[in-house]
Amino acid sequence: MTNQKNGISRRSFLKGSVAAGAALSAPALWVQGAYAGGHGFRNDPTNKATVTLGFNVPQTGAYADEGADELRAFKLAVKHLNGEGDGGMMQTMKPMNLKGNGILGKKVDFVTGDTQTKSDAARASAKRMIEKDGVIMFSGGSSSGVAIAVQALAQEMGTIFMAGLTHSNDTTGKDRRRYGFRHFFNAHMSGAALAPVLQAEYGDERQVYHLTADYTWGWSQEESIQKATAAQANWKTVNAVRTPLGAGDFSQYITPVLNSGADTLVLNHYGKDMVNSLTQAVQFGLLDKQVNGKDFQVVVPLFSRLMAQGAGESIKGIIGSTGWNWSLQDAGSQAFTKSFGQEYGFPPSQAAHTCYCQTLLYADAVERAGTFDPVQVIKALEDHEFEGMGNGPSLYRGADHQVFKNVLVVRGNQNPSSQFDLLSVVDIVDREQVTYSPDLYAGDLGPYKV
Amino acid sequence: MDAIFLQILNGLDKGGAYALIALGLTLIFGTLGVVNFAHGALFMLGAFCAVTVNKVITLSAKVRDESVTFFEAYKDVPYLEMWLGDTGSLIIDWSIPISLVVAIPVMLGVGLAMERGLIRHFYKRPHADQILVTFGLAIVLQEIVKAFYGANPIPQTAPDFFSGTVNLGALIGMDLTYPTWRLVYFIFSMGIIAAVFSFLQFTTFGMVVRAGMADRETVQLLGINITKRFSIVFGLAAVVSGLAGLMYTPILPPDYHMGMDFLVLSFVVVVVGGMGSLPGAVAAGFLLGILQSLASMTEVKSIFPGIDQIIIYLIAMIVLLVRPRGLMGRKGVMED
Numbered sequence: 014m015t016n017q018k019n020g021i022s023r024r025s026f027l028k029g030s031v032a033a034g035a036a037l038s039a040p041a042l043w044v045q046g047a048y049a050g051g052h053g054f055r056n057d058p059t060n061k062a063t064v065t066l067g068f069n070v071p072q073t074g075a076y077a078d079e080g081a082d083e084l085r086a087f088k089l090a091v092k093h094l095n096g097e098g099d100g101g102m103m104q105t106m107k108p109m110n111l112k113g114n115g116i117l118g119k120k121v122d123f124v125t126g127d128t129q130t131k132s133d134a135a136r137a138s139a140k141r142m143i144e145k146d147g148v149i150m151f152s153g154g155s156s157s158g159v160a161i162a163v164q165a166l167a168q169e170m171g172t173i174f175m176a177g178l179t180h181s182n183d184t185t186g187k188d189r190r191r192y193g194f195r196h197f198f199n200a201h202m203s204g205a206a207l208a209p210v211l212q213a214e215y216g217d218e219r220q221v222y223h224l225t226a227d228y229t230w231g232w233s234q235e236e237s238i239q240k241a242t243a244a245q246a247n248w249k250t251v252n253a254v255r256t257p258l259g260a261g262d263f264s265q266y267i268t269p270v271l272n273s274g275a276d277t278l279v280l281n282h283y284g285k286d287m288v289n290s291l292t293q294a295v296q297f298g299l300l301d302k303q304v305n306g307k308d309f310q311v312v313v314p315l316f317s318r319l320m321a322q323g324a325g326e327s328i329k330g331i332i333g334s335t336g337w338n339w340s341l342q343d344a345g346s347q348a349f350t351k352s353f354g355q356e357y358g359f360p361p362s363q364a365a366h367t368c369y370c371q372t373l374l375y376a377d378a379v380e381r382a383g384t385f386d387p388v389q390v391i392k393a394l395e396d397h398e399f400e401g402m403g404n405g406p407s408l409y410r411g412a413d414h415q416v417f418k419n420v421l422v423v424r425g426n427q428n429p430s431s432q433f434d435l436l437s438v439v440d441i442v443d444r445e446q447v448t449y450s451p452d453l454y455a456g457d458l459g460p461y462k463v
Numbered sequence: 464m465d466a467i468f469l470q471i472l473n474g475l476d477k478g479g480a481y482a483l484i485a486l487g488l489t490l491i492f493g494t495l496g497v498v499n500f501a502h503g504a505l506f507m508l509g510a511f512c513a514v515t516v517n518k519v520i521t522l523s524a525k526v527r528d529e530s531v532t533f534f535e536a537y538k539d540v541p542y543l544e545m546w547l548g549d550t551g552s553l554i555i556d557w558s559i560p561i562s563l564v565v566a567i568p569v570m571l572g573v574g575l576a577m578e579r580g581l582i583r584h585f586y587k588r589p590h591a592d593q594i595l596v597t598f599g600l601a602i603v604l605q606e607i608v609k610a611f612y613g614a615n616p617i618p619q620t621a622p623d624f625f626s627g628t629v630n631l632g633a634l635i636g637m638d639l640t641y642p643t644w645r646l647v648y649f650i651f652s653m654g655i656i657a658a659v660f661s662f663l664q665f666t667t668f669g670m671v672v673r674a675g676m677a678d679r680e681t682v683q684l685l686g687i688n689i690t691k692r693f694s695i696v697f698g699l700a701a702v703v704s705g706l707a708g709l710m711y712t713p714i715l716p717p718d719y720h721m722g723m724d725f726l727v728l729s730f731v732v733v734v735v736g737g738m739g740s741l742p743g744a745v746a747a748g749f750l751l752g753i754l755q756s757l758a759s760m761t762e763v764k765s766i767f768p769g770i771d772q773i774i775i776y777l778i779a780m781i782v783l784l785v786r787p788r789g790l791m792g793r794k795g796v797m798e799d
Contacts, residue, residue, distance in 0.1 A: 073614035252761055261715045264473050265759035272466040285616060296642040298628040354534030431530035432538050
């Protein structure tokens with residue numbers, strides 16, 4: 014039968030439809046082919062001489078300093094994996110299955126990306142790494158918003174994400190994913206570590222004003238420190254104000270603190286935001302004030318040497334928590350600091366430390382699994398006990414993919430002995446004290462096979 | 464009461480910056496009839512004059528840091544400190560006031576080059592063309608700065624002498640301390656505004672410019688080269704905006720994008736003040752700065768959550784509904 018009116022036969026219409034359908038679905042078929050690779054997982058490097066890792070860090074935005082240091086650490090880790098340099102923590106890490114010949118004998122290569130400290134840019138960059146550059150694993154941070162966004166992508170794509178600097182409880186809490194792993198500590202652990210020290214230093218019954226970065230990490234940090242200090246020392250929240258990420262000028266948020274009746278300001282800020290808000294808080298004379306018969310105090314729950322460097326004089330005497338500090342005397346910390354210092358001329362930050370550890374931990378897990386198959390690598394990482402990486406005996410808990418290790422409480426150094434000696438360690442809080450049930454921040458890891 | 468007073472002071476700081484940018488925008492619009500979207504970039508360029516001067520006077524030698532024993536560490540020791548000792552440190556400490564002297568001729572040159580090299584070709588073109596070309600120019604300037612200095616903010620410090628706080632409470636009987644540099648910025652912005660108004664009001668040059676703003680054709684018929692004077696006014700507006708940016712660097716670490724952030728707000732300021740009205744631009748700058756600060760107060764935010772983020776635009780909408788020409792706008796401006 015022919016449709017003479019339009020000049021198109023039924024047969025030619027059907028042929029055209031099939032051809033168009035095939036053309037439209039072709040890219041999907043090709044991608045699936047690439048995914049299958051004959052071994053059932055994406056970007057299988059079995060038939061290649063090299064294996065590619067993706068380092069997706071903030072090179073611009075509020076966390077750019079941390080991002081730059083993360084990238085340095087990744088490059089150093091790749092160097093050590095390939096058997097170059099002094100090996101760093103590969104000399105101290107236990108158990109140790111790496112041989113200095115790459116991963117499973119394949120030379121390690123890497124690509125980099127800029128997350129811009131924005132979730133959408135980070136996802137686009139990670140997607141490019143997975144689809145175009147063929148990475149078998151990607152890592153990086155900072156910002157929990159970014160980590161959570163790319164972790165979800167990791168699950169969708171079946172590519173492991175070894176998170177860099179991300180501190181929100183949600184990353185391994187309600188937003189945990191089977192393909193996401195966090196070595197860095199979190200806001201809950203900061204609260205648990207800080208509360209006893211804050212009580213000992215500043216006493217009970219304080220009136221607290223919170224300035225909080227308005228995204229997942231800020232909310233998480235605010236809640237954790239509020240709960241921990243309320244339970245430990247009966248500290249009460251006078252007000253909690255959310256500030257936009259990257260606000261720059263915090264004066265309009267700091268001035269209300271002066272007359273709020275608060276005697277303590279908690280700055281739930283990180284990176285450049287923390288440098289700006291702390292500097293401005295000091296400029297407004299908060300630390301010179303007396304309120305409720307007590308000296309006014311400022312607390313920064315999460316800080317790092319990089320921020321201390323940026324804040325200069327303002328950080329002196331301020332208490333906070335940190336994941337790791339280069340001045341630690343254990344063999345792992347010293348090996349890493351020496352190696353990093355010789356390479357770059359200054360010591361590594363906590364962001365660099367966690368990224369370096371994550372790269373080695375992934376590589377070691379692949380060696381233990383004997384394959385790059387992400388399902389097997391995930392199983393090798395889950396409930397893996399390790400030490401010699403700077404934080405004492407540590408556990409990669411299988412239930413939520415969070416590492417449990419010692420946490421440091423530090424203070425801005427009043428009398429630094431060198432240009433890098435900016436934080437003094439007040440207390441090394443034992444892993445048991447900061448461990449919590451995986452059900453406290455319930456979430457679903459999702460399936461192994463995607 | 465103290466809190467309100469402090470927020471007003473904060474508002475005056477921000478308002479000072481808004482007013483200075485808006486003043487330059489209005490000067491250019493009033494004289495040349497150009498809507499200059501590159502004006503925020505001039506604010507940013509001024510800030511980067513401070514960064515550049517600071518980088519030049521802190522050029523450093525790498526010296527081995529003996530206090531670090533873990534690895535070979537080096538520290539930067541500025542040549543000025545090596546050569547001049549304490550005098551060198553003092554010069555570095557005062558880099559922002561020093562950069563003021565450098566920025567005036569630089570910004571004047573940038574303004575003149577911008578006007579003579581590009582913008583004058585667009586005087587007779589529609590406003591839409593002017594907006595497009597100046598917006599494009601702003602992006603080019605931003606990208607040039609980004610290529611040289613990177614995308615991240617570069618903190619600048621005020622001289623030690625101005626780095627503490629001033630106890631204003633002693634003057635007015637309140638418990639009130641305020642950062643010294645922020646007060647300096649407010650006084651500086653008032654000084655610049657007074658200088659610009661005096662220049663226009665009390666000099667022959669200013670008189671001709673005002674006459675040209677009112678009736679360009681008649682002034683030209685009198686044989687006065689008004690184009691040349693208007694070019695100088697463009698340069699002057701660039702200097703005003705540049706200095707506003709330069710002095711703001713200890714308050715907000717400059718990055719390549721800072722101009723765009725301020726430009727949008729400053730256009731709102733110009734519209735609220737009234738297109739073409741110099742006093743309107745200044746008054747609206749301070750008014751919106753203060754309202755923005757007051758809207759950040761806890762008491763206000765507990766009633767209207769998030770009001771601090773939208774207050775400026777809300778006020779602009781109300782003003783445009785009630786007084787479509789702005790607070791002090793003249794009839795006939797941008798109405799043809």
